[in-house]
Amino acid sequence: MSTQKQLESIDQALMQLLQKRITLMQDSWKQTQSGTDDIEANRADSVHYQGLTQGLIQGSEQGTTTQGTTQGTTQGAEQGATYEALLHQHRIPLHLWNTLITECAAAASTAPPSVSSDCEESRCVVIVGGNGVMGRFLSDRLTLAGHTIRVLGRNDWDRADEILANVDLVLLSVPLHLTEDITRRVAPHLSPNTALADIASVKAPILQTMLAAHSGPVLGMHPMFGPGVDSFLAQKVVVCPGRQYDSFQWFLDAIAQDGGYLVTASAEEHDQIMVVVQAIRHFATLCLGIFLAREKIDINRSLEFASPLFRMELNIIGRLFAQDPALCSEIITASAERCQAIQRLASTCQEIADLFFKGNQAVILSEFDQAHQLFYQESARAFKESNYLINSLMSMIAADTMSG
Amino acid sequence: MSTQKQLESIDQALMQLLQKRITLMQDSWKQTQSGTDDIEANRADSVHYQGLTQGLIQGSEQGTTTQGTTQGTTQGAEQGATYEALLHQHRIPLHLWNTLITECAAAASTAPPSVSSDCEESRCVVIVGGNGVMGRFLSDRLTLAGHTIRVLGRNDWDRADEILANVDLVLLSVPLHLTEDITRRVAPHLSPNTALADIASVKAPILQTMLAAHSGPVLGMHPMFGPGVDSFLAQKVVVCPGRQYDSFQWFLDAIAQDGGYLVTASAEEHDQIMVVVQAIRHFATLCLGIFLAREKIDINRSLEFASPLFRMELNIIGRLFAQDPALCSEIITASAERCQAIQRLASTCQEIADLFFKGNQAVILSEFDQAHQLFYQESARAFKESNYLINSLMSMIAADTMSG
Known part of the structure; x- marks a missing residue:
């Protein structure tokens, strides 16, 4: 049998086993949740599953750090040890197994789309800017959930009445600086029963505009991710209620069903937190990229010397500079608060650089300690997650090197 | 059969199949390399393997970006489509399969340790600072490769003659600011045949000190990674030859055998590139963390709103502030070049913030464009790698949510 045929037969068998494992985890989890089955037995399984997975992950991903202590149960630790012996016997790296179990659990955490489309009423959705x-992405996910999608693109305004007639939901998915104008342009075409939502990254002024322009259900939304994502799995979606929140329940359920995590907030809280999550992050990444360009660094040679974290940073910078510069500027300067915050960050950098230049070690230590207090509570999680991603990045580089 | 027993039997079967797949990939790859077998047939397999994996990865990880075009062969794309249909049929997420194939290829790229220990001569190594x-980490990896390790800790100096007698290699693994002193303290105990190497993050002055203090083989080394790593897999190790390079061949081979990528450079080039890879990265992360602490942001609430990239940044900041602040300061200020570079970065931040404040869009666009020119060549890789890690992070969060 050729290598190719052997690979194919192994892969078929692997897929069947993976499907079984995912279904088993899903059933066991559902039973624990619904409490219809023998609860004690299932709880024991759930504890075991947790101990087994976490024991392994802690063993490999946190093993060589000095952060935190292993928190698994003794039972979990013992079962972890048995699994480690089995893996060693089969010469399977611990990280390979950790990723396999992690990915199976993630797959089990979302119901297969075909189930949801059976039990949900199909709705009609218009996505304004649906070609972006x-x-x-929204069109694909809602279609998979069994809903009907129409698109209103930039050249479709002469057919707007026709496209926007008899729809359950209109989603505005257009550039930030156009959102308010397009809200006012869309609203006159809507029936008072049609729900209106946007996905722009600034919420307070746009929510006001939507509420003023449309008398029906209104919702501000902000999906906290960009291109390159497969599904809503574990992605945060901020939801700012405007009017008649219940009209959006089926839509929010579809997002949750696809794995999304809904976070409800006032438009004001959203906008305040985005100063850091968006403006500061974009500004810091932008400055680093511009600095590296000014220093004329050799990216390829730097990559040969790169630590995993430096490589991740370079990748994040690379993403930003492949974007539309106007979008990047817009995110940084979308509000007066954002402009003031980036000024404060720039001053902080200058201050810290001066402290190092003057060798003022005592003040640096005190600043370090204050930040340490803020981040300490999260450091075990930060190490666990980043170690997992570092190991995954290394595997990806090794696999790419192998395949040419 | 209980859920637990079913899981165990599935996992046993999975491990056997994974072992087969890894061995098959390894054999096929070795045959292609050595050219002892039917080369044409193996090349075809290799092309196929590549097309299949990359087709899938491009499909899922790059699918929704607008960056670049799919570069797989038509053959690869077709086989990718067949696999996609199979995965859909088994309800297995594309990213689960991509990680599985990636991890198998990574495992196949390193020979199992037991093979290497059979064919290598066992050496005796002393690690000064071996308890850090x-x-x-070095002790574990060298032991696994079949070598004998002794440790010279801070309380062992009265037994230094005994510990350092008849050894092949002495590795200095001590804090940066102690490395030169300890070099001078160790050297008088060494025979002229003993090889001496260090792993400090500054190379030129330390290499000079080692060459002056020891008349035998000398090598400067810098492993480009920190805690939390399982093996040398795909990790960069910078190597700065000092004297009698051949004496280190067995040691460098052991690192390469464990998956490490050796990068040879002069101590001066290393130190120059580290200004960016280490000092600038640490300084930028430090400033962001201090800024967030000054702004008194609520980390937990921010995480609820976090995009994947913001979460990754927070994790990188969290790692830094769990470190020893002295180590962090040392890395930032280890040389005059580093102190000057962080001043230039701080000035750049201030300049860019001022440009935004004044609304000087033209200059911002021109700066953006220059950085775009630098990073454009790497953007396809940056998207592919970061999308893969984003999807892996999402799976990890979903799995953690499910298990508790």
Whole structure:
């Protein structure tokens, strides 16, 4: 049998086993949740599953750090040890197994789309700007959930009445600086029963505009991710209620069903937190990229010397500079608060650089300690997650090197 | 059969199949390399393997970006489509399969340790500072490769003659600011045949000190990674030859055998590139963390709103502030070049913030464009790698949510 045929037969068998494992985890989890079955037995399984997975992950991903202590149960630790012996016997790296179990649990955490489309009423959705990256993502996910999608693109305004007639939901998925104008342009075409939502990254002024322009259900939304994502799995979606929140329940359920995590907030809280999550992050990444360009660094040679974290940073910088510069500027300067915050960050950098220049070690230590207090509570999780991603990045580089 | 027993039997079967798949990939790859077998047939397999994996990865990880075009062969794309249909049929997420194939290829790229220990001569190594995190990592990996390790800790100096007698290699794995002193303290105990190497993050002055203090083989080394790593897999190790390079061949082979990528450079080039890879990265992360602490942001609430990239940044910041602040300061200020570079970065941040404040869009666009020119060549890789890690992070969060 050729290598190719052997690979194919192994892969078929692997897929069947993986499907079984995912279904088993899903059933066991559902039973624990619904409490219809023998609860004690299932709880024991759940504890075991947790101990087994976490024991292994802690063993490999946290093993060589000095952070935190292993928190698994003794039972979990013992079962972890048995699994480690089995893996060693089969010469399977611990990280390979950790990723396999992690990915199976993630798959088990979302119900297969075909189930949801059976039990949900099909709705009609218009996506304004549906040809953009986010528009296409939303269209794909809602179609998979069994809903009907129409697109209103930039050249479709003469057919707006026709496209926007008899729809359950209109989603505005257009550039930030156009959102308010397009809200006012869309609203006159809507029936008072049609629900209106947007996905722009600034919420307070846009929510006000939507509420003023449309008398029906209104919702501000902000999916906290960009291009390159497969599904809503574990992605945060901020939801700012405007009017008649219940009209959006089926839509929010579809997102949750696809794995999304809904976070409800006032538009004001959203906008305040985005100063850091968006403006500061973009500004810091932008400055680093511009600095590296000014220093004329050799990216390829730097990559040969790169630590995993430096490589991740370079990748994040690379993503930003492949974007539309106007979008990047817009995110950084979308509000007066954002402009003031980036000024404060720039001052902080200058201050810290001066402290190092003057060798003022005592003040640096005190600043370090204050930040340490803020981040300490999260450091065990930060190490666990980043170690897992570092090991995954290394595997990806090794696999790419092998395949040419 | 209980859920637990069913899981165990599935996992046993999975491990056997994974072992087969890894061995098959390894054999096929070795045959292609050595050219002892039917080369044409193996090349075809290799092309196929590549097309199949990359087709899938491009489909899922790059599918929704607008960056680049799919570069797989038509053959690869077709086979990718067949696999996609199979995965859909088994309800297995594309990213689960991509990680599985990636991890198998990574495992196949390194020979199992037991093979290497059979064919290598066992050496005797002393690790000075062998009780530290890096010391223990080096000790573990060299032990696994079949070598004998002794440790010279801070309380062992009265037995230094005994510990350092008849050894092939002495590895200095001590804090940066102690490395030169300890070099001078160790050297008088060494025979001229003993090889001496260090792993400090500054190379030029330390290499000079080692060459002056020891008349035998000398090598400067810098493993480009920190705690939390399982093996040398795909990790960069910078190597700066000092004297009698051949004496280190067995040692460098052991690192390469464990998956490490050796990068040879002069101590001066290493130190120059580290200004960016280490000092600038640490300084930028430090400033962001201090800024967030000054702004008194609520980390937990921010995480609820976090995009994947913001979460990754927070994790990188969290790692830094769990470190020893002295180590962090040392890395930032280890040389005059580093102190000057962080001043230039701080000035750049201030300049860019001022440009935004004044609304000087033209200059911002021109700066953006220059950085775009630098990073454009790497953007396809940056998207592919970061999308893969984003999807892996999402799976990890979903799995953690499910298990508790």
